[in-house]
Amino acid sequence: MKTIKLGTSTLEVPVVAVGCMRINSLDKNGAERFVQTALEEGANFFDHADIYGGGNCEEIFSDAIHMNSEIREKIILQSKCGIRPGMFDFSKEHILNSVDGILKRLKTDYLDVLLLHRPDTLVEPEEVADAFDQLERSGKVRHFGVSNQNPTQIQLLKKAVKQPIVANQLQLSITNSTMISSGFNVNMENEAAVNRDGGILDFCRLHDITIQPWSPFQYGFFEGVFLGNDKFPELNQKINEVAEKYGVSNTTIAIAWLLRHPAHMQPIIGTMNIERLKDCIKATEITLTREEWYDIFRSAGNILP
Numbered sequence: 166m167k168t169i170k171l172g173t174s175t176l177e178v179p180v181v182a183v184g185c186m187r188i189n190s191l192d193k194n195g196a197e198r199f200v201q202t203a204l205e206e207g208a209n210f211f212d213h214a215d216i217y218g219g220g221n222c223e224e225i226f227s228d229a230i231h232m233n234s235e236i237r238e239k240i241i242l243q244s245k246c247g248i249r250p251g252m253f254d255f256s257k258e259h260i261l262n263s264v265d266g267i268l269k270r271l272k273t274d275y276l277d278v279l280l281l282h283r284p285d286t287l288v289e290p291e292e293v294a295d296a297f298d299q300l301e302r303s304g305k306v307r308h309f310g311v312s313n314q315n316p317t318q319i320q321l322l323k324k325a326v327k328q329p330i331v332a333n334q335l336q337l338s339i340t341n342s343t344m345i346s347s348g349f350n351v352n353m354e355n356e357a358a359v360n361r362d363g364g365i366l367d368f369c370r371l372h373d374i375t376i377q378p379w380s381p382f383q384y385g386f387f388e389g390v391f392l393g394n395d396k397f398p399e400l401n402q403k404i405n406e407v408a409e410k411y412g413v414s415n416t417t418i419a420i421a422w423l424l425r426h427p428a429h430m431q432p433i434i435g436t437m438n439i440e441r442l443k444d445c446i447k448a449t450e451i452t453l454t455r456e457e458w459y460d461i462f463r464s465a466g467n468i469l470p
Contacts, residue, residue: 166207167449169429172331173373174308176277178241180424180449182210182377183442184435188225189218191437196229202439204230204239206446212334212377212433213271214245214282215263223270232272242271245282245312245334253285260296264305279306280334281322283313290325297328310334310374315363319374330374334433335365337378339400339422339465340391346467353470366428376430378423382416391465392419403464407457413448416441418461420448425458 168177183203188196203209213223223244230236246263247255264279279300281293300306310332311319319330337344343359344366350358369376382390384397391397392404392415401415408418423432434445453461463469 166446169375169431171278171308171431172310172375173329174331176241176308176331178431179208179210180431181208181420181446182212182243182431182433183208184212184379184433185222185226186214186217186435187437188222188229191225193229195437196225199437199439199442200226200229203442206443208434208442208446209239210241210243210431212243212245213267214248215267216245216248216282220266220270223267227270227272237273241277242273243278243280243332244271244276245280247282247285253283253287255281255285255288255293257292257296260293261299264300268305275304276306278308278310278332280310280312280332281314284311284315284318288322290322293322294325294327297326301328308332315365316368317363319368319372330372332375332377332431333365333369334377334379335362336380336383336386337376337423337430338381338383338391339419339461340384340397341380342462342465342467345426345462349467350470355468355470357468370428376428377433378430379433380435381423381432382419392416397465400461400464400466403461407453407461411451413451414444416444417447417451418453420445421451421453422458422461424448424451425453 166179168179171178244267247253297309308331309328310330312334314333343361346357347360382392384391404415404418408415420432423430436442
């Protein structure tokens with residue numbers, strides 16, 4: 166498994182991260198097999214959130230991996246907090262309480278990475294800074310990041326937060342690529358020119374913040390996967406052509422498309438299917454040509470000016 170530096174940190178992480186949002190869909194034996202396979206494939210970066218399964222996913226994971234001190238040193242754990250029923254909460258009290266709950270469920274003393282899960286418009290940057298400082302001093306969290314935040318929201322946090330923001334988890338796939346398409350259509354009067362995220366792609370590259378694409382196979386907002394979907398005949402035809410050339414699956418090519426971008430992204434893979442996980446990991450061995458990347462982009466209905 167290839168690795169990259171996470172943001173400006175010294176933390177070496179696998180190019181593909183294992184998302185654990187759906188691990189509660191597996192039985193005990195299935196969860197153990199899945200986690201063990203991920204480790205065997207070099208995918209030792211596991212992404213969690215306190216909201217996944219109401220915390221149950223973190224408990225299932227720690228049981229499945231048989232968490233102990235020896236195992237803990239072999240894996241990288243990331244979790245997220247800030248979503249509460251009907252609201253977002255970046256208060257100091259909530260962040261600190263959330264981390265304590267996460268650590269208890271994961272049966273560990275520390276997180277490698279903590280992300281703030283979606284923006285909270287009532288955020289007080291000074292409270293976040295106090296929480297981050299306390300978590301860093303106590304050794305409970307080693308690195309910090311955000312999720313679904315635009316440049317000015319990150320800059321607002323940085324007004325008070327001294328720790329580097331090492332990652333930003335953002336929705337991105339071949340069919341959900343407005344952060345890319347708006348860059349092609351600068352100064353145009355078409356729909357693709359609408360800048361919906363404040364130029365977050367270039368901002369993260371400028372500030373060495375690792376983008377972690379989530380839902381890399383989804384279109385819309387959890388409307389379904391585009392692979393094998395009759396709604397995207399041209400896209401699937403092109404992906405299948407490229408997959409046949411490289412002797413891999415369409416799943417592999419969909420991830421390879423993200424990895425081809427020079428932003429050095431770390432996709433979050435949400436599948437609980439072992440074979441699909443292996444197919445995703447194979448993408449780290451493939452570098453699409455410029456022509457292939459653009460052909461796939463355009464086949465999804467994206468228009469170049």
